[in-house]
Amino acid sequence: MTLRLHDTRAQQLRDFVPLDASNVTIYVCGPTVQSGPHIGHVRAALSFDLLRRWLEYRYGRVTFVRNVTDIDDKVLANATDDEPWWALAYRMEQEFSDAYAAIGILPPTYEPRATGFIPQMHELIATLIERGHAYPASDGSGDVYFDVRSWPAYGELTRQRIDDMEAAADADPRGKRNPQDFALWKGAKAEEQSDATWASPWGEGRPGWHIECSAMARRYLGAEFDIHGGGLDLRFPHHENELAQSTAAGDGFARYWVHNGLVNVDGQKMSKSLGNFTLASDVLAKHDSLVVRYALAAAHYRSSLDLSESSFAEAEAALARVEGFRERYARAVSGAGEQGPIFAGGGFFAVAPKIPAQFAAAMDDDLGVPQALAVLHETVRAGNSALDVGDRDAAARAFAAVSGMTDVLGLAPTASTTGDDGATASALDTLVQTMITQRAQARADKDWAAADRIRDAIAAAGITLEDTPDGTHWSIDG
Template sequence: MTLRLYDTRAQALRDFVPIDERNVTMYVCGPTVQSGPHIGHLQSALAFDLLRRWLEHRFGRVTFVRNVTDIDDKVLANATPDEPWWALAYRMEREFTSAYEAIGILAPSYEPRATASIAQMQEHIQRLIDAGHAYESGGDVYFDVRSWPGYGELTRQSLDAMEPAGDADPRGKRDPHDFALWKAHKDGEPDSATWASPWGTGRPGWHIECSAMSRRYLGAEFDIHGGGRDLRFPHHENELAQSTAAGDGYARYWVHNGLVTVDGQKMAKSLGNFTLAHDLLAERPARVVRYALAAAHYRSNLDVSERGFDEAAAALDRIDGFLERAERVAGDAPSEIPEAFATAMDDDLGVPQALAVVHETVRAGNTALGSGDEEGARAAFSAVSGMMDLLGFAREGDGSRGAAEERALDTLVRSLIAQRADARAEKDWATADRIRDLFADAGVALEDTPDGTVWSIDG
C-alpha cells in the first residue's frame, strides 16, 4: 500500500511521493523558547517523531530539521536583568531537549537556532524586495501581501476576510495585513538583540526565520512541512507566501497535528491552562506519557485526563507482560512488522489502528502461550517487539525497568514461586497462601502452565 498523508494545502489525502526516495526531507516548526515545554509541545513533537520513524522504515533515510526560535518578542519580554534573553533562550532550549529525550523523541538531523541564520534571512528579504514583494519603511521591512496573488491559499481565506497582522507597528504599513520581515531596533530593547542590515539595525520577524532556515538546510523545495494546527495562520500562510514569492518551490506536503485540549479548550501558555512537561514527567513514567499522547490520531485534538494516562499505563503493562513471558520461549526471534500494522500506518499515520494491531497480537500471543504453542508465541513476540520498537516504546530506559533490575526481580519472583510450589507439595497451605497474598499485594499475576508457573505484572 502507498503511504498517504493528509495535505493541509490540498485539504485531501494524497499519495506521498518524495522528491528523492533515498532521502525524505522534512521541516518542522520547533519551539519558541520563552518558557518551558507543556504537554502540547510534547504531543506535537511526538506526532512528527512517529511520522519520521515510519518514513525511515519505508524509505530508509529522512533528513529531519526542527528549528529553535531563540529571538522573538516573547523571549525578550520574559528576559530579566539577571537573565538576559539569550541565557533564558538557552536554558529553555535545554528544557525542551530534556523533555523530548525523556519520551523518546529522536534528535533532529539538524536543529538550527534562528540567531545562527540571520545572514540567510537578510538574503531572503532582499530577494523579496528585488522581486517587488517587500518594502522598507522606517527601518522595518514588510511583505506586501497584495503583491502576491497566492496569499491565503494554504488556509483558503480571502485577504479581506483576514485579521490584520499584529506583529509590528501598523503606521509604516501599506496594508494592515502586511507582515514584518525585519523589525527596526526599538528603544528599550537590548543592543545584543540587534543585527546590522541594509535597512538599519534590527532583528528578524518570526515568519521569515523558518523560510530561511528550511531553505538553508533542505533546499528551495523539500517534501514535508509540519507543525501544530494553530500555526496554519498566520505563520505557515506567511511562510508559504514569502518563500514562493521569492521563487522557491517550498514544501510539497503540509502536515499539521491536532491540539491538546483541557475540557475542550486549547491548552496554551496564554490561557494559563497548561501542564508543564516537567511536572507531568515527575508524576508519570515517560513511556506512559508517550503512549497516552500517541493513542489519538495525530490530526485529532487530544483532551488530556488522568484516566487517559491510567489507561496508557495499563495498556503498556499488558504489552510488557506478554513480552516478558514470551521472551522465555522466543529467544532471539527477529522482529517483524505485520501487514495490518503497515496498512494502518500507511493510511495517514493511523497510530490508534496500529496500536489495535499490537493488542490483537498480544491477545493471540497470550493464547498461544496458554496452549503451549511455542511457534505461535514466538511469531507474536516477533511482531509485538517489531511494532513497539518502531513506535519508540523500548522496554528498557525511559522510565521502565533496566535489564539488571529486570533480572533481579525475575530471580526473586522465581524463588518465591519455587517456595510456593514446595509448600503446596507438602500441603503447607498457610505458607502457600501467604506467598500467594504477597504476590497479589505486589501486583504480580501468576499463571500455571504445563511448563510451569509464569509471572507477569498484573495490568
C-alpha cells in the same frame, strides 16, 4: 499500498511521492523557548516522530529538521536581570529536549537555532525587496515588511482573502503600507535588550518570526523539500507567511503541508496564552513515559485530543497487555531451552520482527495509528491464544509481529523510556528471585505464615507474583 497524507494546502488526501525516494525531507516548526513545554508541545512533536519513523520504515533515510526559535518577543519579555534572554532560551530548550527524549522522540537530524542564521535571513529579505515583495518602513525605524498585496497567492494555504484578514500583530504598524503586511525584520527598540539586536542593511534589529523558518528550511533542505509540519494553530499566520515569502523569493518550498491536531482542555486548545496548560514535566512525574507516549499517540494525529486521567489509565492497561504477552512468550522460549538475544524490555527474539500487512495499511492511510494499535492488540490476543494451546510457531509469528509494530511506534521498552538500566534490572531480579525461592521453601515446609509474610513483603514493594505450572514469575504492579 501507497502512503497517503492529508495535505492542508490541497485540503485532501494525496499520495505521497518524495522528491528523492532515497532521502525523504521534512521540516517541522519547533518550539519558541520562552518557557517550559506543556503536554500539547509534546503531542505535536510525537505526531511527527511517528510520521518520521514510518517514513524511515518505508524509505530508509529521512532528513528531519526541527528548529528552535530562541529570539522572539516572548523570550525577551520573560528574561530577567538574573537570567538574560539567551540564557533563558537555552535553559528552556533543554527542558523541551528532555521532555521529548523522555517519551522516546528521536532527535532531529538537524536542530538549528534561529539566532545562528541571521545572514541567511538577510539574504532572503534582500531577495524579496529586489523582487518587489518587501519594503523597508518609510519612517526610518529599521522595520522591513512583506507586502502581501504584491503576492496574489497570499492566503492560499488557509483559503482566505486578504480583505477578510485581521491586521498583522507581529510588529508595530509604523511604516506599513497595508495592515496585513507582516514583519521580516524588526528595527531595534530602546526598551528592548541591547544585546538582542544584529546589524543589517536596514539598521540594527532582529528577525521577524516567520522569516526564520524559511531561511533555515532552505539552508538544510534546499529550495524545495517534501513535507512541512507543525501544529494546527500554526497554519495562520505563521505557515501562510512562510509559504508566501519563500515562494515569492522563488523557492518551491514544501510540497506537502501536514498539521497535527491540538490538545484540548474543556473544549479549548491548551496554550500558554490561555493559561490552561499542563506542563509536560508534571505529567511525566506522575505517569510512566511509555504510558504518556501511548496516551498521546492513541488518537489520530489530526484529531483534537482531550486528555484525562482515564486516558493514561487506558494506556497503562493497553501496554500491560502487550508486555504481558512479551513476558509469556519469553518464558515459553526460555523454558524450552531456546536461546535468542535479550532485548532491552525483557524477552527473546526467536524470529526477526515483522510488520503485518494490516498494520502497514493502517499507517499508509494518513498515519492511522489508532487502527494500527488495533492490529497490535489483535495480534497480542492471537499470540496469547497460541500460547494457551501450545502452538509455538503461531506464538513466534505473533511475537515477531508485535516486536515489529512496537518498534515502529516507539512503544518497545528501552532503558530511556523505563528509566532502568540493565544493572538495575538484574539486581532487582536477583533480589526478587531470592525471595521467591525463600517463599517456595516455606511452602514446602508448610510454614504458611512465613510464606504469606514473604508474599506480603513482595506485594508491598509493588511487585505481583504469578504462580504457574512452570514456576513463579514476577512483574512490576502498574
